[in-house]
Amino acid sequence: MTKKLEFNKFFTYFVKGVTKLKYQKIPEATIRRLSRYSRCLEEMEQTGEEVVSSAQLAGRCMVNAAQVRKDLAYFGEFGIRGVGYYVKDLHNDIKKILGSNKEWRMAVVGIGNLGSALLSYKDFLKQNYKIVAAFDIDPQKVIGRVSEKLGKPVEVLHISRMKEVAKERKIEIGVITTPPSEAQGVTDLLVEAEVRGILNFAPTQIIVPEGFVAKDVFFTTILDNLAYLLSNN
Amino acid sequence: MTKKLEFNKFFTYFVKGVTKLKYQKIPEATIRRLSRYSRCLEEMEQTGEEVVSSAQLAGRCMVNAAQVRKDLAYFGEFGIRGVGYYVKDLHNDIKKILGSNKEWRMAVVGIGNLGSALLSYKDFLKQNYKIVAAFDIDPQKVIGRVSEKLGKPVEVLHISRMKEVAKERKIEIGVITTPPSEAQGVTDLLVEAEVRGILNFAPTQIIVPEGFVAKDVFFTTILDNLAYLLSNN
DNA sequence: GGATGTGAAGTCGTTCACAGCT
DNA sequence: AGCTGTGAACGACTTCACATCC
Numbered sequence: 001m002t003k004k005l006e007f008n009k010f011f012t013y014f015v016k017g018v019t020k021l022k023y024q025k026i027p028e029a030t031i032r033r034l035s036r037y038s039r040c041l042e043e044m045e046q047t048g049e050e051v052v053s054s055a056q057l058a059g060r061c062m063v064n065a066a067q068v069r070k071d072l073a074y075f076g077e078f079g080i081r082g083v084g085y086y087v088k089d090l091h092n093d094i095k096k097i098l099g100s101n102k103e104w105r106m107a108v109v110g111i112g113n114l115g116s117a118l119l120s121y122k123d124f125l126k127q128n129y130k131i132v133a134a135f136d137i138d139p140q141k142v143i144g145r146v147s148e149k150l151g152k153p154v155e156v157l158h159i160s161r162m163k164e165v166a167k168e169r170k171i172e173i174g175v176i177t178t179p180p181s182e183a184q185g186v187t188d189l190l191v192e193a194e195v196r197g198i199l200n201f202a203p204t205q206i207i208v209p210e211g212f213v214a215k216d217v218f219f220t221t222i223l224d225n226l227a228y229l230l231s232n233n
Numbered sequence: 234m235t236k237k238l239e240f241n242k243f244f245t246y247f248v249k250g251v252t253k254l255k256y257q258k259i260p261e262a263t264i265r266r267l268s269r270y271s272r273c274l275e276e277m278e279q280t281g282e283e284v285v286s287s288a289q290l291a292g293r294c295m296v297n298a299a300q301v302r303k304d305l306a307y308f309g310e311f312g313i314r315g316v317g318y319y320v321k322d323l324h325n326d327i328k329k330i331l332g333s334n335k336e337w338r339m340a341v342v343g344i345g346n347l348g349s350a351l352l353s354y355k356d357f358l359k360q361n362y363k364i365v366a367a368f369d370i371d372p373q374k375v376i377g378r379v380s381e382k383l384g385k386p387v388e389v390l391h392i393s394r395m396k397e398v399a400k401e402r403k404i405e406i407g408v409i410t411t412p413p414s415e416a417q418g419v420t421d422l423l424v425e426a427e428v429r430g431i432l433n434f435a436p437t438q439i440i441v442p443e444g445f446v447a448k449d450v451f452f453t454t455i456l457d458n459l460a461y462l463l464s465n466n
Numbered sequence: 467g468g469a470t471g472t473g474a475a476g477t478c479g480t481t482c483a484c485a486g487c488t
Numbered sequence: 489a490g491c492t493g494t495g496a497a498c499g500a501c502t503t504c505a506c507a508t509c510c
Binding site for chain 1: 504
């Protein structure tokens with residue numbers, strides 16, 4: 001239903017057989033909300049709800065109803081006036097928009113506490129995000145503590161094998177859980193291996209070339225944020 | 234140094250021994266950047282840099298120089314015209330603003346994979362965030378896997394002891410790492426125990442009363458975001 | 467009738483540009 | 489002379505309000 005082409009500023013795509021044109025950049029906040037809508041719709045699907053209005057969905061996600069409609073409007077028309085949205089269809093459409101309808105294959109680099117945590121934490125991830133490789137500078141040192149927890153253990157490989165293995169296992173997302181001093185080096189390796197998406201847990205700014213995408217998760221930043229709010233409210 | 238003014242919402246502030254008044258709401262993005270500045274300043278302090286201009290700091294944090302000055306301006310005047318900022322002083326001032334100059338005592342609730350990961354992950358946290366308690370519904374089941382990794386193990390307690398222990402250990406931040414179905418229940422327990430800050434890893438919306446603060450960390454949302462960017466660039 | 471889709475208005479955050487100190 | 493601090497311009501995102509269509 002929704003077939004998309006495209007890039008940066010201009011952007012064409014299909015919805016229900018109609019080609020639409022947008023020259024609009026989509027706010028990142030919109031994408032985050034889409035993810036939230038997706039989660040809500042999943043719950044609704046499970047409880048058997050078939051139709052939902054923007055107001056209902058908005059209430060559940062704690063946002064404004066117009067916001068829901070605007071967010072969706074960036075990508076096409078998904079509702080029926082006077083009725084609402086079909087839960088199942090909307091859910092599918094949103095998954096297509098986000099690209100979360102496909103399986104994403106990930107590698108974790110840096111198997112210290114956090115890295116091994118993520119390996120064993122995989123039940124927290126949605127089904128479509130799979131960890132299929134683990135790298136470290138010293139694979140020997142860490143094998144014990146990783147494999148103990150996993151039903152199907154992921155073998156820890158030396159980072160020198162990154163490029164080869166990335167290709168072989170079709171890795172698209174690299175997760176950096178090394179100390180900050182190593183983060184840029186690992187990034188460069190991932191870039192060389194053409195792993196286009198990077199999720200960076202190391203508390204330092206990393207730089208990626210055009211065409212690659214990096215997202216940071218800085219626990220410290222989040223905690224500082226909490227600390228600020230607690231200190232000032 | 235000196236102070237001024239005005240608008241929106243009240244709040245008082247204390248820097249360099251001077252009480253400041255602001256009636257302005259501070260953007261959350263500003264707080265996040267402050268945290269980033271803080272990290273950079275820490276590095277500079279270590280490498281012995283003494284003075285920094287807004288342009289230099291901005292370059293390092295990849296933001297606009299005017300942005301740096303504006304962010305700081307919400308809280309006072311910290312620089313010297315024609316010179317710049319003293320690294321050490323600015324760092325201290327920012328830590329005071331964020332409230333990250335004090336020690337924050339945290340409890341982790343839900344000692345599954347992620348929870349136990351956080352317990353052992355503590356070296357990733359900055360020094361001033363300390364995990365001083367761990368709770369679960371079934372403390373027996375998890376003792377083994379937690380204590381093995383810790384030099385000084387944190388004993389896992391039954392959640393029924395939350396209120397008592399929170400008071401005793403002066404816990405100010407609760408970290409929720411339970412399955413989503415339990416998240417609101419745990420939140421209510423934390424609220425009852427007067428733990429005012431909540432960091433929620435369970436992928437579901439939780440509701441806290443006035444006066445409490447909750448921040449979400451949804452891995453799925455972040456990954457969906459990456460997936461979107463990878464699919465559309 | 468009722469809910470969507472959307473221009474227009476409003477709000478919030480960022481960047482510019484320069485006055486004001488040092 | 490140089491860099492901060494800040495009003496004003498700008499741009500981005502959100503909300504309103506209503507025309508549109510089922």
